[in-house]
Amino acid sequence: MKFEQPKIPQATAKRLPLYYRYLENLNASGKQRVSSSELSEAVKVDSATIRRDFSYFGALGKKGYGYNVNYLLSFFRKTLDQDELTKVLLIGVGNLGTAFLNYNFAKNNNTKIVMAFDVDEDKVGQEMGGVKIYNLAELEEHLDPEVTVAILTVPAQSAQKIADRLVSVGISGILNFTPARLTVPENVRVHHIDLSVELQSLIYFLKHYPL
Ligand code: ATP
Structure with missing residues (x-):
């Protein structure tokens, strides 16, 4: 049922x-x-x-x-569909991306980064935190069809182009860690997390609205 x-x-x-x-x-x-x-x-x-x-x-x-x-x-x-595993991909294995691959949401048993993509030849073909890094140029070729969610940790200037590609391969959710504001079709959900804005906002509140 x-x-x-x-x-x-x-x-x-x-x-x-x-x-x-x-x-x-x-x-x-x-x-x-x-x-x-x-x-x-x-x-x-x-x-x-x-x-x-x-x-x-x-x-x-x-x-x-x-x-x-x-x-x-x-x-x-x-x-929360905790009984179902949601497979996630990550694009951009830089400092932040590497941290995510190593962390890999180990405490949640329902979400897992299963593949990563980058354009850096030195990173492509490597594994990080047990996750294989593929060349972004070969996204369509390697994409696991069960993946519906993507984490974006690339430089801001590449974010929109990559988002467009993600949409074209059927990704329906993007967790965007770049400062770029993304334009996507209505049926795609983007959650935006800008860590430096969050930190600055915390500091601002501490200064101006002390508890
Ligand atoms: P690093 O220290 O490895 O440079 P970073 O987080 O400081 O990491 P960024 O310039 O933000 O560096 O790049 C993050 C990652 O995104 C890097 O691994 C980079 O190779 C990768 N990257 C850059 N441009 C693209 C792109 N167009 N598509 C996919 N990955 C990209």
Whole structure:
């Protein structure tokens, strides 16, 4: 029977992996229930938001009992497709790309970088963190058809061209670590993470809005 995916607001969906990871740790330590205030403390999301988020999953915490960890975990597993491996490719094995290949989301068993591409002859043909690096010119030839998501860690000026190619080979999600703003068709989702902007924004907030 196919699992019916409830419609969850995007902001709630974004917090799911955070909840999931914490609940997995709780489960591993043998804990069977958790209160929204305990969760709130651990994941740094206010407890009213947690209660509202959880109400979308039909998980109604009981006063004095809290939430059943197992119930939440099995729900999240299905919602986040934790039972299914999502294969990811990476383009640009520079400093950041190398870090990702070595890290390879080892704590998540549902996402894995399975191939990498670069244009540097010295890198092509090598392996990094157990992942083979191919020549980007041969993207179509080597692409695993099960890969739907790409991580982009190339210089900004090459990003759009590469994104266009990714779209043309059927990639539907791009995690863009370059400062370039990408234009893609409506059916392709781009999440943009500019680490230096994030860092500067943190420093700005520390300076101007001290806690
Ligand atoms: P490094 O220290 O290896 O130069 P970096 O992160 O400082 O890494 P960048 O210039 O950002 O250097 O390049 C990141 C990676 O992207 C490098 O491995 C580079 O060979 C690769 N790269 C550059 N242009 C392209 C391109 N058009 N397509 C694919 N990979 C590219």
